Amino acid sequence: AQSVAQPEDQVNVAEGNPLTVKCTYSVSGNPYLFWYVQYPNRGLQFLLKYITGDNLVKGSYGFEAEFNKSQTSFHLKKPSALVSDSALYFCAVRPDRGSTLGRLYFGRGTQLTVWP
């Protein structure tokens, strides 16, 4: 079965400090991995994705994510957090084969709070 785990419901960091939002996954075949961000009462905004190639993926708003195949992880990172980064972050995985091709499986989300 395909699954995504975001082990932390909440992450709190001070502005200017680095941030990490964790994601681990279980999927058949090679995964396509995504990060989305959601602001209150809004839809999800795409941040970045990993398909193949370089394990470090750069995305929007200064975010990046590191794919680690041996640890089946895809952690989201940013070197210096901003108060405006405060939002709900979702990790998602898509199998590259089988009957579930095309479907995204989402984690439960991690609420990031950046305080001034």
Add this chain to the structure above:
Amino acid sequence: DGGITQSPKYLFRKEGQNVTLSCEQNLNHDAMYWYRQDPGQGLRLIYYSQIVNDFQKGDIAEGYSVSREKKESFPLTVTSAQKNPTAFYLCASSTGAEETQYFGPGTRLLVL
């Protein structure tokens, strides 16, 4: 402006009533999706369609129905059989099943 629109922003349902949520996209995307979001549960797939006149059930299709008569439209009906419909509903689309999904602004459904 290109994008995905959902209407209404808020929708109230009475007991025993069917309601329909609209999702329209002008991105020329082939695939469209409906998700339900409940607090602390992430997004769960209700239905998806990879091409006009075809759609598949997701993980929580019971109590919902869809149609895909036009490429740009994928309406979701919440039927009276859905006993706990209160949630935030998100529509998404992509150029194909293997491409990035982009989301609309969502519809919040509340029960009177």
